[in-house]
Amino acid sequence: MNARTRRTGGRVLLNAAAIVVFVCSVFPVYWMVNTAFLPGSAVKTDTPHLWPDEFTLRSFEAAWNDGGFLPALGVSLAVTVLTVVTALLFAFLASIAVSRYRFRSRKTFIIAILVIQMIPAEAMIISTFRVLDGWQLLNTIVGLSAVYIAMVLPFTIWTLRGFVNGVPADLEEAAMIDGCSRNQAFWRVTFPLLAPGLVSTGIFAFIQAWNEFVFALVIMTRPETQTLPIWLRSFVQATKATDWAVVMAGSTLMAIPVIVFFLIVQGRMTSGLMSGAVKG
Template identity: 35%
Template sequence: MASAPIRIRAGRFAGRGAQYLALAGYIVFLAFPLVWLLSTAFKSPQELGSINPTWVPEHPTLDNFRSAFDQQPLGGAALNSLLIAGSAALISVGLAVPAAYVLVRFRSAVSKAATGWILISQMFPFVLVIIPLFLVLKNLHLIDSRPGLVLVYVVWNLPFALWMLQSYVRAVPPSLEEAAAVDGAGRLRTLVSVVLPLLAPGLVATLMFSFVSAWNEFFFALVLLKSSENQTMSVILTKFLGAEGAADLGPLAAASVLATIPSLLFFALLQRKLTAGMLSGAVKG
């Protein structure tokens, strides 16, 4: 009889070990491109041309970073990406909050149709909408302008932001809003003072995904931005490719590392606030 608990504990230990092993394998799978990118960014041209590449550079150098800044305006492109992605994320979330609240709290045939349209709109490929989108922006004189690209990203990210925030709005107990209404608060006051603070984890998560999506987007930026002073990091990275597709590997890797850092920092910063908000909500509940 005593062996049965031992077998149960052994089975749980084996199951947990398999989970940790799978998680470790997944982390290695995700980390491999980033580690290889970092290694390539610090390698000399001789090491990059070696037939026996190594993980750790034998003679680390910053020449690739200097060459990347000399070849392309990375600073201006990074600033453009930051302004465009940040503005698009803030506007998308700002518009999505009241819209998601209305779709959840005021259920009707219109709201159901709007929710279905949100889901369907995510299935449209970029190529399908680029020509009419280009013509609309041309008529608005927003081609080759940062506000025009911000508008495109807001429209493109808004369905996802709406879809994501709806689940967080549903998690807010309607009894809290009813209590606020009894105290004389209107819908707008209830949304701002009662619902919005409880949506903090959802707002952070949606803001994070919207920013990263806009920061990494390439196709719209390539088509809609022509002048070099307006181009984003994702477009500037393609300038390190030659006419026949040959890549200047060292500077390209260095520029890619620089393009990855802001997104990682933004994610790390908001990740802490996301965790803090979730824990705060759990304690209050």
């Protein structure tokens, strides 16, 4: 077997493995959407429906007309946007400071970021609840956003640090030699190169804040302040059978904003991931 044949065989195996991974990743999403378009009676049968052969929109109507979807959507959007914008702002400044400047306790700060990421967030639920209760921030968008910012900030700082390290400081120095001030060199040269990293990091923060359940369940106890994951939980009740078609329809509605956001920024995210993988 010559080298060309081996390369061709290896390429075929890699493509087959990629297809298997793709199918395993996409199938749960397809099954969710497929179930959402089926009536509840078809979902409960022993015969699986691989496609919506009994197509109906009743589950989407039930989820939409529930009365809690739009308020929960507004709360989730407000919390997520506030979390992403604030976390990116502080993480951007922190990553610049850690990567571009040498100061006392710099290594300690970097190690602290890693250690904080290792602590399970659920271990701090009680203390977080008591702090927010003392500050009168329970059942508020600001209170939940503050918790989410604290959760996503260590990962965001660490990720952005890799992107900043991947942009040589010599570029800024060359721009300053050409007549730019330090601020002009940063905003005209460095920042455009960091923009894909901000986008790719922001989308991870967006997904984490959008899908978070435990802290939202503990902090947002009033029905009018619940987020979408808590609203979705309302369809699962112990006193009656769960209508899984409605649950899947609600899950599909909940996934639409994430998909739209991803489609908008996917180009920037891809280039950001590739540039961040070059040097960390």
